[in-house]
Amino acid sequence: MDNDIAIKLENINKTFVLHDRGNTIRSRIFSFIKGSGSRKLKALQNIDLEIKKGEFFGIVGSNGSGKSTLVQIMNESIPPDKGGKVTVNGKTMRLALGMGFNNELTARQNIMINASVLGMSIKEIKSKMDEMIAFAELEEFADTPVKYYSSGMKSKLMFSIAVNAEADIFLMDEFFGGVGDKNFRKKADEIFLSRFVKGKTIIHVSHQYETIRKYCDRVMLIEKGKVVKIGTPDEVLEKT
Amino acid sequence: MPIKISKTFRNRLERIYLFAKTDYFVRYYGSKLGVLWAFLNPFFQIMIYYFAFSYLIFRKNDPSFVLYLFTGVITWQFFSETTKGSINLFQKQRYILQNIGLPKVDFFWSLIASKFWGYFINFVIFLIFDLVFFNPVFSLNLLYLFPIWLGLSLFTLGVSFYLSTFYIYLRDLDHLWSIILMAGFWTIPIIWDYKIIYQGYEFMMLNPITAFIVNVRQITLNNEAPDLKYLSFGLVVSLIFAISGYFFMKFKSKKALEFL
Numbered sequence: 001m002d003n004d005i006a007i008k009l010e011n012i013n014k015t016f017v018l019h020d021r022g023n024t025i026r027s028r029i030f031s032f033i034k035g036s037g038s039r040k041l042k043a044l045q046n047i048d049l050e051i052k053k054g055e056f057f058g059i060v061g062s063n064g065s066g067k068s069t070l071v072q073i074m075n076e077s078i079p080p081d082k083g084g085k086v087t088v089n090g091k092t093m094r095l096a097l098g099m100g101f102n103n104e105l106t107a108r109q110n111i112m113i114n115a116s117v118l119g120m121s122i123k124e125i126k127s128k129m130d131e132m133i134a135f136a137e138l139e140e141f142a143d144t145p146v147k148y149y150s151s152g153m154k155s156k157l158m159f160s161i162a163v164n165a166e167a168d169i170f171l172m173d174e175f176f177g178g179v180g181d182k183n184f185r186k187k188a189d190e191i192f193l194s195r196f197v198k199g200k201t202i203i204h205v206s207h208q209y210e211t212i213r214k215y216c217d218r219v220m221l222i223e224k225g226k227v228v229k230i231g232t233p234d235e236v237l238e239k240t
Numbered sequence: 241m242p243i244k245i246s247k248t249f250r251n252r253l254e255r256i257y258l259f260a261k262t263d264y265f266v267r268y269y270g271s272k273l274g275v276l277w278a279f280l281n282p283f284f285q286i287m288i289y290y291f292a293f294s295y296l297i298f299r300k301n302d303p304s305f306v307l308y309l310f311t312g313v314i315t316w317q318f319f320s321e322t323t324k325g326s327i328n329l330f331q332k333q334r335y336i337l338q339n340i341g342l343p344k345v346d347f348f349w350s351l352i353a354s355k356f357w358g359y360f361i362n363f364v365i366f367l368i369f370d371l372v373f374f375n376p377v378f379s380l381n382l383l384y385l386f387p388i389w390l391g392l393s394l395f396t397l398g399v400s401f402y403l404s405t406f407y408i409y410l411r412d413l414d415h416l417w418s419i420i421l422m423a424g425f426w427t428i429p430i431i432w433d434y435k436i437i438y439q440g441y442e443f444m445m446l447n448p449i450t451a452f453i454v455n456v457r458q459i460t461l462n463n464e465a466p467d468l469k470y471l472s473f474g475l476v477v478s479l480i481f482a483i484s485g486y487f488f489m490k491f492k493s494k495k496a497l498e499f500l
Contacts, residue, residue, distance in 0.1 A: 024412045100335030116255045
């Protein structure tokens with residue numbers, strides 16, 4: 001395998017088996033007697049893809065087209081169907097705004113845990129703590145439990161933690177380009193570009209064509225689990 | 241390169257520590273007395289047993305029964321609370337598992353560390369109570385506590401691996417498990433006298449938890465060496481549980497995120 005490839009997908013299919021029964025003992029017994037009502041849903045079909053190291057790769061498609069499933073397969077958090085092969089060179093991380101805050105904990109305590117999960121050492125976190133809080137513009141609420149935060153405050157906080165994340169390949173699921181007001185977005189754009197774009201591989205899933213056009217080297221359009229087109233943003237986005 | 245490896249390893253240890261700390265402290269946040277409850281709870285528990293059993297129920301019997309009961313209860317609580325907490329572990333941590341490829345086993349390390357710390361605090365309360373009221377005699381036999389704690393933790397860990405993995409496919413396992421725990425509570429000598437076991441019911445010692453609880457008492461209450469035959473059997477069973485459970489969890493939990 002080439003050394004300059006970050007992610008390679010070969011013959012990826014993903015079938016979800018949807019059970020109309022629940023996952024309880026009672027419903028299992030019933031469905032065993034009556035015959036189970038399960039349906040198969042093909043979320044992805046025959047996907048072959050190579051993403052190079054350092055590439056800024058966009059994925060677009062309508063809701064339910066399989067974008068998120070594809071990201072989860074790249075992230076190896078769910079396995080593809082038999083016969084498919086996922087090769088990943090480097091540490092991957094999916095960044096999404098809904099990532100886990102513990103609502104009972106304060107912003108500081110959540111920063112501690114989340115930043116550690118993202119690969120920072122306790123020492124680094126302590127030294128960057130104030131910076132992260134200031135970036136999220138939450139100085140006054142640093143010791144307030146996150147359960148009292150608005151969703152906007154939470155996503156700002158998540159963003160300011162996540163820009164410190166350490167990984168080689170970032171999978172951004174609607175993560176970038178939609179947080180906060182105009183000022184925050186400008187600030188976020190800058191830090192995003194300086195921290196991430198250089199030397200990292202980025203896979204960017206979004207509805208916002210503006211950011212895709214601006215940054216992506218290549219874009220993939222996916223519909224109903226199938227690849228429709230891969231090419232430069234101009235080539236692909238024109239079609240939609 | 242070796243520096244880089246040690247950095248990721250250190251990060252991993254730090255993460256396990258932070259998760260354990262959160263798991264331990266989170267139930268005290270927002271309460272006025274905070275972590276003090278971690279000490280107050282076992283303190284009041286032992287006091288209630290003391291008054292209930294020495295003044296109300298077994299008035300004429302041995303007042304040290306309170307120690308007998310307390311050692312049994314806290315050891316049992318460590319097992320039951322850890323396993324209960326492990327059932328929906330993947331569900332609780334699904335956001336993290338979805339985003340970052342952390343080894344799943346780390347969540348189990350954190351859980352067991354947090355619960356063991358709680359058990360340890362209870363044990364300290366027990367020792368203080370024992371020293372203040374009963375003038376106990378201790379010897380090097382106390383060192384046997386370490387293999388017992390190791391076995392207890394391994395067994396608990398093994399059961400937790402199985403439970404959390406089965407839960408992916410069987411969502412009402414938590415109700416079933418609380419019934420099994422209730423059965424366990426009454427079939428293990430927590431309240432009743434373990435000497436009954438040696439009067440023809442020795443097969444009960446094959447349950448590792450029974451073997452551990454009996455031996456914790458041998459050591460701390462009677463200042464005797466443990467029953468090595470059943471202790472070592474319990475250790476072996478625990479080790480088998482932990483190792484087989486680990487691989488079971490590792491291979492059968494791959495689809496966890498699809499189902500939860």
